[in-house]
Amino acid sequence: MNLKSIGLFCIVGILVVLCTVGAGCTGTTSPGTGDGSDEPKTIEMVYTPWGTAISSANVMKQVLEEAGYDVELKQVDVGLAFQAVAGGNVDCFIDAWVPSCHGSYMNEYEGQMDFVRYNMEGTRCGLVVPSYVTIDSIDELNSVKDKFDGQIIGIEPGAGIMGQSEDAIEEYGLDYTVIAGSEVGMLTTLSSAIDKEEWVVVTGWTPHWKFARWDLKYLDDPKGVYGGEEYIATLARLGLQEDKPEAYAILERFHWTADDMCEVMYAIEQGIPEDEAAAAWIAGNHDQVDAWLGKA
Secondary structure, three states, rough: OOHHHHHHHHHHHHHHHHHHHHHHHHOOOOOHHHHHOOOOOOOEEEOOOOHHHHHHHHHHHHHHHOOOOOEEEEEOOOHHHHHHOOOOOEEEEEEEOOOOOOHHHHHHHOOOOOEEEEEEEEEEEEEEEOOOOOOEEEHHHHHHHHEEEEEEEEEOOOOEEEEEHHHHHHHHHHHOOOOOOOOHHHHHHHHHHHHHOOEEEEEEEEEOHHHHHOOOOOEEEEOOOOOOEEEEEEEEEOOOHHHHHHHHHHHHOOOOOHHHHHHHHHHHHOOOOOOHHHHHHHHHHHHHHHHHHOOO
16 A cells, blocks of 8 residues: 555544544434433424314423423324324324223224323313203204204314214214314304304313303213213323433323313413413423423
8 A cells, every 4th residue: 555545544534533423422323322311302293283282282392392302393183193103203292082082093003102191181072062052961962953953063074072973973863964174163163152142062172261261061971972081191102212211201290280281272262372371381380390300
């Protein structure tokens, strides 16, 4: 080997060493050692276009950002949310309603997601009417079909409660049609009907700010189509605990109440931007946030 070749070989070797060291300093190498010290500081979270999911996603985004993460939120239909987590395309989804409302998605993707924990207890789904409506049970709906124009006002077609409502029509033999739309559309119809004291039946769930604004009631469900008490669960992609243990630990500690969520939801409904509503709740509840962050 001549001197020119030796010099070239040395230069190449130095460049290789520098590139290796540089890669190690940028954090773009392996997912980490498992103690959270060098895990990638990015989180991708999906959420749905409903008040519950918007509230929890914006709060958790800011909590994770406080822990040093760069958080990307992606709003998708609920079916795509489950698909994305099960496919490992995003890190987490924190608004899964189980066991009934999103039960079909949980069954479809069983074993393909990590069930982290329940983050809220005491939730509920069902058919909701204004309290001035004089029936109290789903099995009375056919007797007053004309009062409701034979319609149940629903939300997005892929929502679990929409499937449950189709099941209710079959189980109770209802001569009704479930009208698909959006949460905003459902609430607009509900508000308009209440202003005129007209009868209306909508798909509903708790927690939701509409119960604070209007005097509403659930129709009894003697056949149990909508299930009993529901829970909101946190789901993660398989491998998140190993790849990003610090972030996973925050998700494991994340738990709040329906009143907490309603505070954020109602602020958003009053016109406060989502991020500001989340920030205000965090500022007023930082002891709880510190517990999620593992500081308490």
